[in-house]
Amino acid sequence: MKKREFKTESKRVLDLMINSIYTNKEIFLRELISNASDALDKLYYLSLTDNNIKINKADLEIRVDYNKDDRTITISDNGCGMTSEELENNLGVIAESGSLHFKEENSGQDDVNVIGQFGVGFYSAFMVSKKVKVESKSYKDETATIWQSEGVEGYTLSDSTRENIGTTITLYLKDDTEDYNYSDFLEEYRLRNIIKKYSDYISYPIKMEVENSRKKEDSDEYETYKEVITINSMIPLWKRNKKDIKEEEYNNFYSDKFYDYSSPLKVMHFNMEGNVNYTALLYIPSHAPYDYYTKEYEKGLQLYTNGVLIMDKASDLLPDYFSFVRGVIDTEDIPLNISRETLQDDKNIKLIAKSIESKIKKELESLLKDDREKYEEFYKAFGMQLKFGIYNDYGMNKEKLENLIMFPSSKDKKMVTLKEYTERMKKDQKNIYYASGDTVDKIDMLPQTQSVKEKYEVLYLTEYVDEFAIKTLHSYDDKEFVNVSSENTDLSTEKEKKEMEKENEENKKMLELMKEALDENITEVKFTNKLKKHPVCLTTEGEVSTTMEKVINAMPTNEKINAKMILEINLNHKISDKLKELYKKDKEELKKYTKIIYLEARLIEGLPIDNPTEMSNLMCDIMASK
Ligand code: ADP
DSSP, X not given: OEEEOOOHHHHHHHHHHHTOOOSOTTHHHHHHHHHHHHHHHHHHHHHHHOTTOOOOGGGOOEEEEEETTTTEEEEEEOSSOOOHHHHHHHHHOOSSOHHHHHHHHTBTBOSTTTTTSSOOGGGGGGGTEEEEEEEEEOTTOSSEEEEEEOSTTOEEEEEEOOOSSEEEEEEEEOOOOSXXXXXXXXXXXXXXXXXXXXXXXXXXXXEEEEEEEXXXXXXXXXXXXXXXXXXXXXXXXXXXXXXXXXXHHHHHHHHHHHOOOSOOSEEEEEEEOXXXXXXXXXXXXXXXXXXXXXXXXXXXXXXXXXXXXXXXXXXXXXXXXXXTOEEEEEOSSSOTTOOHHHHTTOHHHHHHHHHHHHHHHHHHHHHHHHXXXXXXXXXXXXXXXXXHHHHSGGGTTHHHHGGGOEEEBTTTSSEEEHHHHHHTOOTTOOSEEEEEOSSHHHHHHOHHHHHHHTTSOEEEEOSTTHHHHHHHHOEETTEEXXXXXXXXXXXXXXXXXXXXXXXXXXXXXXXXXXXHTSOTTEEEEEEESOOSSOXXXXXXXXXXXXXXXXXXXXSSSSOOOOOEEEEEEETTSHHHXXXXXXXXXXXXXXXXXXXXXXXXHHHHHTOOOSOHHHHHHHHHHHHHHO
């Protein structure tokens, strides 16, 4: 028996594993099964070119056994095996370990986040074992060898009498502690679950002896018996031919994997070949998960390489605005030991992410074109996310998303896209008009909306992100977005405008007096002829609209902003005559009237009233004086 020491850096990784407090210790099984699967691959490919190696592909398999009395788990394969030198070189040394580098760069941090994000390999066995024994016979060697180690002290090599080619790894589990129950791994259901979870799509059977029960013949009693079964399903759904997959299978896979029991709205299954190769099985859910619009929601796709799960939620594969997409990516073009940290810098991951993004975009565009009803269902669930996407990152992605958004229209209150809107614009129309408010009905009744919609179509913005997105877009197809409540929105003719200017000039003194009666947010009071039947409205001057004021002031920050507002009074309404009359007779009364109509205008806009008592007192005063 030969005693050997580990190389220094291997010692350190080993030390990291042994003392790991990482909660995901269960991944040791994934790592050992992946190694076994690689060894089977190697032997199989060798057999294709080397006539001396005779194997039957159907015999290649992985076995997992456990023994409660000995507290051992064994993982065996009939793959290529290792010679004594290979055992030494492969298991005694860690050549280039991602985890080690990461650990060095981040020394001081605890291990919790370090391990498990890597393909930590064979050494992960030491997270759960006090002793590891590897017995192996290589296809190219006559003799077999046993490699054994109890940790950093080193390892021993000794001869074995094993005759079959392949490798058997025996893990002697650690004793249970207050913090961790290692015995759990000796339970059949636990092992089965771990295998299903991480290694379901390994392409060789993973066999295990399990306990079953059956009804005894000629009796109502049951008896238990043992049988060896294959735990993994072996062929991943995404690797199968699209033509052979039923909708039900896609849906079952979706609900199994992503715990959503309503059917997905859309399934995307495709292979990409080119600069980078991958297979994708993506789903667009039919409704937003309950936590979708919260910080708790985690975006990401499952990342597999060669059927082995590498990461559960690889967030770098999806842009935020498509964060609702769930699914699986399988690629051979990334290193197995990729981590969350190295993922974002990986060239191929970037290529895949880009390609996925354009695929999803195209899919949504064709859904919009071909199945309007479904698209609107999708939009109801996730439209807000698209609008956030336009607004976020300083509008960097607005061009990508502008054709995917839609708003209710004044025309029929149905949804309209920007493209549809501009295509049916009137010849003389230069701008895209919008109005915002709490609900479609409320917006529809706004005086400003009423006056514009008679002439042109108006988009109704009801979600708080809407106006921010519109402002970020600024224009679509060279047509600028214009708020109907903006002071500049005046559809009257030049002649009418001139007349109004004259009217306002003549009543300047009175309008100024009225302005003084109001709070400082009112920058001007003026007459207008743009309102049809309505007596008053509030319009805004500058960038901040009243809706934006509402949204920003509702945010949990101390920053408060005030839209600059103009109180406009319909010159053709009786109230204007009354005001003019009061100006001559009773200036104090005029102030009261002014306050009331201003507060009314705020109510119409859905803005809060600071002092409702004052308003009701004023009204009662006036009513009583009649
Ligand atoms: P990795 O698999 O990332 O290379 P590991 O530490 O898991 O790193 O394994 C080191 C090497 O040991 C493998 O590359 C492989 O050559 C060899 N090896 C591990 N397990 C087996 C096995 N079951 N059969 C044959 N070779 C193995």
